[in-house]
Amino acid sequence: MIKITEITNDNVSGFEDILGEDLTDDLNRTFYKGIVALDGDDPVGAMVYELFGVDSETEDVISRIRLIESRDEEVWSSLLDGYRSAAGEFGIAKTVFETSDENAAALFESRGFTCEKKKSEDLIVKVRDLKKARLKLNTRIPAYCTGIADISFLQFKNAIRSFLFKGIKGSVPDMAYLSMNWFDEDVSSCCLADGNDNGMLLVRRTPSGILKVILFTCLGPGSKQNLAYMLIRSVNMALEMYTLDTRVMINCRSKEVLNLVSHILPGHERSEVYVLSRKESENET
Numbered sequence: 001m002i003k004i005t006e007i008t009n010d011n012v013s014g015f016e017d018i019l020g021e022d023l024t025d026d027l028n029r030t031f032y033k034g035i036v037a038l039d040g041d042d043p044v045g046a047m048v049y050e051l052f053g054v055d056s057e058t059e060d061v062i063s064r065i066r067l068i069e070s071r072d073e074e075v076w077s078s079l080l081d082g083y084r085s086a087a088g089e090f091g092i093a094k095t096v097f098e099t100s101d102e103n104a105a106a107l108f109e110s111r112g113f114t115c116e117k118k119k120s121e122d123l124i125v126k127v128r129d130l131k132k133a134r135l136k137l138n139t140r141i142p143a144y145c146t147g148i149a150d151i152s153f154l155q156f157k158n159a160i161r162s163f164l165f166k167g168i169k170g171s172v173p174d175m176a177y178l179s180m181n182w183f184d185e186d187v188s189s190c191c192l193a194d195g196n197d198n199g200m201l202l203v204r205r206t207p208s209g210i211l212k213v214i215l216f217t218c219l220g221p222g223s224k225q226n227l228a229y230m231l232i233r234s235v236n237m238a239l240e241m242y243t244l245d246t247r248v249m250i251n252c253r254s255k256e257v258l259n260l261v262s263h264i265l266p267g268h269e270r271s272e273v274y275v276l277s278r279k280e281s282e283n284e285t
Contacts, residue, residue, distance in 0.1 A: 002044070002075060004082035007034035018046045021207040023067055026050075031173040032066075033090070035082045037075045045070030047079045051090060052173040060093035068097070073107065080111055087280045097276040105274035113276040120270045121253050123261055127211075128244035130235045133264040135228075137236055144192045145229040147237070148202070149185035151192065156180045159190065159200055163217060170202065170215035171251035187211065187237045189230040191218060199223065201230040203238075211238060212249045216257050227260065 007015060007027055015036050016024045026032045031054055037045035048067040053059035065083075070076050087095065097113070098120060099105055109115050131137075148156060160175060169175050184205045191199035199218030203211050218226045238248070252258040252270065261268075 001039075002078045003038045004078055005036050005038055007036055007046070007048075015043050015046060018043045018069060019048065019067070022210070023048050025207050026066070029174055030177060033086065034067075035079060035086070037070065037078055037082075044072065045075035045079055047083055049083070049086075049095075050173050051092070054090070054173070055176070061091050063087070063090075063092045063095045065095065065097040068104070076104075076107055077111075080108075084280075092280045095278050095280060098273045099276070100271060100273050102274070105276060108276040108278075111278075113278040116275045116277075117272060118275045120273045121251055123250045123252055123265070123268060123270045125248050125250070125265060125268055126244065127238050127242050127246045127248060129265065129268060130248065131239055131244070133235065134266070135232055135235060135264055137232055137239075139229070139232050141229050141233050145189060145226065145233055146192070147186050147233075148180055148183065148188045148190050148200070151190060153180055155192070156190075162219070163200070163215070166219070168215075168217050170217075171212075171253060172214055175215065183214070184211070186241060187234050189233045189237075191226040191230060193220065193222070193226070199226045199230055201234050203234060210247045210249055211242065213251060213257075216254070216260075231260075231264070 009028055012024055012027045018036070019027070019034070027034050027048065031051045032048065033051065034046060034048040036043050046067060046069050047065065049063045049065045052062040052064065054061055068076065068079060070079065086092070097108060105115050164176055172178070182204065184203045187203045189201045198220040200215055201213070202215040204214050205211055216227070218230070238246070250257065250261055252261055
């Protein structure tokens, strides 16, 4: 008989084989949740999701499923049943899931999800592709554009607060809670103009070695030029520190980022995926 168990900080390390090292690491963070399907003591399936808007008084809670893994359709159904209970517990208003698997999409549709075929939010390239990007990598970078290792913790937190206040949250649900050293402090860049943070390009190197762009934004006068400075600096640092085959994941949820990426990396397309969504309030729990 299949038993659904919550993944916690205490037991997550025991499920790394089915979760992978990156999701195992993420599940130690506040707004990342997971359940595992056990056949006796053996994990036969798992599901991981991230919760956006939990700490907001004005926004609905949106859940993005990061993983649903099993080779057995019955286990998938058990995981989705377990997830429905969690949806009620966390006040989830809407669930979203991206997959390239047509069979998975069909199963989700059978459980009340609507399905659209779209471009993935994430563009995955390699460091070697950045070397060929439409960027003048020999551009002289002004002194106010530095790595985040060169600014203070207070400057970092003040910048993040200012972005969040303006509704700029990056691609993760817990931006307000992340420490500066969670990011790659050498590859990540920031612009300080007149003593104020007005731009950041924050990159996370995951345990598996993927470079993930978490936040890329700039505010105030000269923002377009400062975006270019930060990008050039970060690309040069990535070329210096990582192999050309290192994978880079760029979240293109922001129109600003999507437009810039389309310009500097022509010919690199986001993959087509099935985007499944369901309003949980319209379904019985």
